[in-house]
Amino acid sequence: MKVEFRRAEVSSELRSLMTFDKKVFGADAFDRAMWAELEVWWMLVDSVKAGCAAFEADTAFDRNGEPVREEGTLYIATTGVLPRLQGRGLGLLLKAWQVAFARRHGYRRIVTNHRASNAGIIAINKGFGFRRTGRIKGYYSEPDEDAISMELVLKDGDLVLKR
Numbered sequence: 001m002k003v004e005f006r007r008a009e010v011s012s013e014l015r016s017l018m019t020f021d022k023k024v025f026g027a028d029a030f031d032r033a034m035w036a037e038l039e040v041w042w043m044l045v046d047s048v049k050a051g052c053a054a055f056e057a058d059t060a061f062d063r064n065g066e067p068v069r070e071e072g073t074l075y076i077a078t079t080g081v082l083p084r085l086q087g088r089g090l091g092l093l094l095k096a097w098q099v100a101f102a103r104r105h106g107y108r109r110i111v112t113n114h115r116a117s118n119a120g121i122i123a124i125n126k127g128f129g130f131r132r133t134g135r136i137k138g139y140y141s142e143p144d145e146d147a148i149s150m151e152l153v154l155k156d157g158d159l160v161l162k163r
C-alpha cells in the first residue's frame, strides 16, 4: 500500500472535493465558499483519493465557534476518510500526518471542532493528546447538535501516540 499526501488545487479540483465531501460528511459537507477559504490536502492510497484534510492557517475560534485570527494556531476544518476505506487505520494515519504537518510548519497549537456524538474522531484526537476545551451549543444543524472543541498544544518532542 502506497500512501502519499498531495496539496489539492481547490479551484480546479472543486468538483472532486465536493463529491468526496458529500460521500464522507453528507449534510455537513462544505459549500464552494468554504472550500475556497481552506488549504486542502488529499491522502492518496495507491493513487486513490482515500482521505482529505483541510486547514485554516493562523486561525482559532471563539466560544461561539466563529473563526478568529490567531497566529501560530492551525485550525483543522476537515478530517475525512472515504466510507468504503474506513476502519483500516487510515484515519489514524491522516491524524498523525496532520500533527506532523503542524509541527513542520511551526504551529504551536492545533484546534478543531466535532459533533458531540462523533465518538470516533474524538477518541482518535485524544489518542494524539488532544484535550477537550469546550462545548459550543447548537453549532451543527441537520441534525442540530453541539460541537466539542479540542486542542493540542505542541511542544518539542511530544508527538506520542497514547494508545
Ligand SMILES: CC(C)(COP(=O)(O)OP(=O)(O)OC[C@H]1O[C@@H](n2cnc3c(N)ncnc32)[C@H](O)[C@@H]1OP(=O)(O)O)[C@@H](O)C(=O)NCCC(=O)NCCS
Pocket: 024, 025, 077, 078, 079, 080, 081, 082, 085, 086, 087, 088, 089, 090, 091, 092, 093, 114, 118, 119, 120, 121, 123, 124
Ligand atoms: C473519523 C474517521 C476519519 C476515522 O477514520 P478511519 O479510517 O475509519 O479510522 P481508523 O480505522 O484509523 O480508526 C482509528 C481508531 O479510531 C477509533 N475509533 C474509530 N471509531 C470509533 C468509535 N466509534 N468509538 C471509539 N473509537 C473509535 C479506534 O480507536 C480506532 O482504533 P482501532 O483500530 O484500535 O479500533 C472516519 O471514520 C471518517 O472520515 N468519518 C466521517 C467523517 C468524520 O466524522 N470526520 C471527523 C470529523 S472532521
